[in-house]
Amino acid sequence: MGSLVDSRVWTDYNAAQARRSVRQLCLDAMALAGPGHGRQAIDLGCGAGKETLAMLNDGWRVYAVDSLPDTRERMLATVPAALAGQLSVEVSPFEDLGSLPEADLIHAGYSLPFIHPGRFGRVWRMTQASLGGGGVIAVNLFGDRDSWADVPEWNFHTEAEARQLFESLEILKFEVFDADGQSFRGPKHWHIFDVIGRRP
Secondary structure (H helix, E strand, O other), X not given: OOOOOOHHHHHHHHHHHOOOOOOHHHHHHHHHHOOOOOOEEEEEOOOOOHHHHHHHHOOOEEXXXXXXXXXXXXXXXXXXXXXXXXXXXXXXXHHHOOOOOOEEEEEEOOOHHHOOHHHHHHHHHHHHHHEEEEEEEEEEEXXXXXXXXXXXXXXXXXXXXXXXXXXXXXXXXXXXXXXXXEEOOEEEEEEEEEEEEEOO
């Protein structure tokens, strides 16, 4: 398999992800945020569209972002026509976005770690600026003991650093996974922080 930087790898990954369930982190965030009722959500790294569709089904308007060229076509093939009017799709790397719409729910499932560490801070500040009062943000972050931590183009955090990112938010969930497991590329050691925060 080629590098994860290769868009072909991500295309294959998304095809495999289409068969999985909605991730628990997203379900927990939706439960904490409450019903959508037409409110705005953001899905950063919408990938196969599983979480985007779950939010749409719960009544959210969703701004879905991904850098793969076929994102728009993939999302429109995933989302029923009756919900398409609630969906906005942005095909762009996060680093190239000028801003995000104000939102009451932000989900970034296994996407933020793949931002270059020199650009992560700006993207993180952009997400914080878009989160409205009472809004909920849910993210996966990679820890410094992850077996991919030697990849210089990606970002990794100690637990203290991960907690510091949420210093202006109320932490509702902070779970650590630190164990061997499988990835799309084969066996690896996972060190992940699953975090949900709320804007006071």
